[in-house]
Amino acid sequence: MRWQRPSTLLCVFLTLLYDRLAESVVFPLLPFLVAPLLAEPSRIGLVVGLLGGSYTFAQFLATPVIGALSDHYGRRSVLVICIAGSALxxxxxxxxxxxxxxxxxxxxxxATGGTAATAQAVIADVTPPDRRARAFGLIGIAFGLGFMLGPGLGGLLAGINVRLPILVALGFALLNLLLAITGLKESLPPDQRQPLPTPAQLNPFRQLQRLLANPRVGGLALGFCLFFLVFNGFTTVLVPYLILSFSWRELDVGIAFCIVGVVAMLVQGGLIGPLTRRFGERRLTLGGIALVTSGCLLVPLATAGQAHLMIYSAVVLLAIGTGLVSPSLRAMISLRLDAGSQGSGLGSLQALQSLGSFIGPPLAGLIFTxxxxxxxxxxxxxALLAVGGLTTGALLRQRRQEQF
Structure with missing residues (x-):
């Protein structure tokens, strides 16, 4: 029987799922892996924040380069290299x-974490503009499934040995590499490929400057960056907060992240398409910011007697809000980019997300300490209230420019 490649969208979905599983099996357990190495337990928030920041800063420097290279060489080969680097x-x-x-x-x-940005470019290559928000929702389904299965699995495995989840994460990364090599088709036709950038053009700060200077997407991209600065900051110190304040263990943390995964999968997978048609990306973005803000409010108000109820309620609001903001704001930006610039533009957007994610965790860890x-x-x-104001202002300015 002759083997047939899976569809491009299915292959991208599985690639993102395995990538998120490899990350989510280990990420919630970082404080438990770091704590035995610290002489002062009170510094756990700062060290975990710096670990998260080192990952995202390397991603910030590399992702625009990866995006530009995928515009020149094609998506498949770049994606394979990214996954191999992640496994290493x-x-x-x-x-x-x-x-x-x-x-x-x-x-x-x-540094090799351009998997998500390159996969987004593949989705943009094969999806018509009017279906792009829904297609980007596949990212949310993959991330949601990853966060639904990964943290719970990691928590259970850590009960056996705290380093066992890392071996499982490596297994997911190697499976992902095999899928990309054997199953993924090239999505960028040769006639749409861009010239190879010069070293100066590959400077991530220059690419970010170009994206932010674009009057069609600059304000929205800045709001996107600030949102993920805030989101990654408080989610990085959430687990140390729960450990120090309520003595939570690995399984408690795993359940919280499982809830995030289930809700994110439902929102970005099943609901984002109908909600986008009903309300539009702008309203979903602002509504999502309001929900994330409400979730943030519940966390510091939690007491020992109601910790599980309030924290689990908070993560539901956070997951719904992020599930609305991420694909809606990303789709608004993608729809305003030229067809030949989707790889570099979305790569720069991913780098902005990485820049925010680099600044947020160490900053939150410092405030925590x-x-x-x-x-x-x-x-x-x-800060989330500022994101809402920034996004609204950018959309209003663009609307006035289009009227004149």
Whole structure:
């Protein structure tokens, strides 16, 4: 019987799913892996924040380059290299006996972490504009399934051995590599490929400047960056907060992230299409920001007697809100980019997300350590209100420009 390749969208979905599984099996357990290496437990928020920041800073530097290269060489080969680098980074993290090698593994994983941005470009290549928001919802389904299955699996495995989830993460990365090599078809036709950029053009700051200077997408891209700065900041210190304030263990944390995965999968998979047709991307973005803000408010208000109820309610609101904001805002930006610039444009957008994600975790970790474990969440509420104002202002300015 002759073997047939899966459809491009199915292959992209599985690639994103395996990528998220490899990450989500380990990510919630970072505080438990780091804590035995620290002389002062109170610094756990700062160290976990720096670990998260090192990953995203490397991703920030590399992702625009990866996006531009995928516009020139095609998506498939770039995606294969990214997945292979991620597998090597997980391997280094797994054999680490101290913080230096942990940081090295995270940096390597981040530097080759263009899987999501390249997969987004594949989706843009094969999807008509009027279906793009729904197609980008596949990212949410994959991320949701990853966060539904990964943290719970990681929590169970960590009960046997705290390093066992890392071996499982490596297995997912290798499976992902096999899928990309054997199943993924090239989605970018040769006649739509862009010239190879010069080294100066590959400077991530220059590409970000070009994206932010674009009057059609600059304000929206800045709001996108700030949203993920805030979101990644408070989610990074959430687990240390729960450990220090309520003595949560691996399984408690795994359940919380499972809830995030289930809700994100339902929102971005089943609901985002109908909701987009009914309300449009702008309303969904602003409504999602309001829900994330409400979730942030519940976290510092939680008490010991109601911790599980309030935290689980908070993560439901956070998952719904993020499930609305991420694909809606990304789709608004994608629809305003030229067809030949989807790879570099979405790559730069991913780099902006990485820049925000680099600044957010160490900043939240510093606030966590210097002030109190609750303070980062109050800070996040104010910053999210600024994101809503920034996004609204950008859309209003563009509407006025189009009228004239």
């Amino acid at each position: 980074g997980i391997s280094l993290f797994g054999i680490a006996g101290g913080l230096p090698l942990m940081f090295l593994g995270r940096i390597l994983d981040g 210097v002030f109190s474990p609750r303070t980062p969440f109050w800070w996040a509420i104010g």
